[in-house]
Amino acid sequence: KAGVTQTPRYLIKTRGQQVTLSCSPISGHRSVSWYQQTPGQGLQFLFEYFSETQRNKGNFPGRFSGRQFSNSRSEMNVSTLELGDSALYLCASSSGQGVQETQYFGPGTRLLVL
Amino acid sequence: DAKTTQPPSMDCAEGRAANLPCNHSTISGNEYVYWYRQIHSQGPQYIIHGLKNNETNEMASLIITEDRKSSTLILPHATLRDTAVYYCIVISTTGTASKLTFGTGTRLQVTL
Numbered sequence: 508k509a510g511v512t513q514t515p516r517y518l519i520k521t522r523g524q525q526v527t528l529s530c531s532p533i534s535g536h537r538s539v540s541w542y543q544q545t546p547g548q549g550l551q552f553l554f555e556y557f558s559e560t561q562r563n564k565g566n567f568p569g570r571f572s573g574r575q576f577s578n579s580r581s582e583m584n585v586s587t588l589e590l591g592d593s594a595l596y597l598c599a600s601s602s603g604q605g606v607q608e609t610q611y612f613g614p615g616t617r618l619l620v621l
Numbered sequence: 622d623a624k625t626t627q628p629p630s631m632d633c634a635e636g637r638a639a640n641l642p643c644n645h646s647t648i649s650g651n652e653y654v655y656w657y658r659q660i661h662s663q664g665p666q667y668i669i670h671g672l673k674n675n676e677t678n679e680m681a682s683l684i685i686t687e688d689r690k691s692s693t694l695i696l697p698h699a700t701l702r703d704t705a706v707y708y709c710i711v712i713s714t715t716g717t718a719s720k721l722t723f724g725t726g727t728r729l730q731v732t733l
Contacts, residue, residue, distance in 0.1 A: 550659075610667060
């Protein structure tokens with residue numbers, strides 16, 4: 508079974524631009540979660556989508572948004588990029604059916620904002 | 622979800638057992654203990670989880686104290702490929718495992 512894939516793997520943007528990151532979950536998984544990892548703040552939860560609906564949300568500004576499609580693929584969008592948005596963005600998928608389930612993480616998209 | 626405390630770093634000789642402690646003194650009865658690890662520049666990888674009984678799988682063993690206020694992840698025969706940051710996470714059974722709150726973790730360095 509193929510793992511979680513994320514595209515692109517690397518991205519360079521400038522301040523004020525917007526960016527869209529994509530995540531394809533493991534086949535059959537309906538939950539996709541997004542995380543931001545920075546050296547200063549560590550790994551922080553952004554949001555989770557389950558069956559095309561946002562089910563959980565972290566403490567990030569409205570510039571960070573996401574969506575999920577009927578095939579469970581998910582996209583994350585960051586508008587009006589700031590230097591502090593430079594980070595590794597990780598997505599993870601799971602069946603979404605209960606607490607005793609494993610989250611499988613993708614390799615991440617490394618975003619650099621100049 | 623309860624807060625966890627882990628030592629920032631540990632060293633272990635290759636072939637020896639690595640014992641990684643985690644303190645979760647405020648854990649409540651309906652919270653699970655999960656362990657993930659992150660090898661440099663990769664996404665985190667699930668290792669093991671438990672509620673109150675000790676657990677073992679092909680990767681590791683998890684020992685949870687009787688009062689559940691602390692736990693230890695044991696890698697029985699550490700190899701160089703086990704060098705990573707290990708995260709201990711507590712998750713409520715009333716929530717979902719889809720929202721993980723990562724602490725700073727323990728950086729395990731396995732040496733020859």
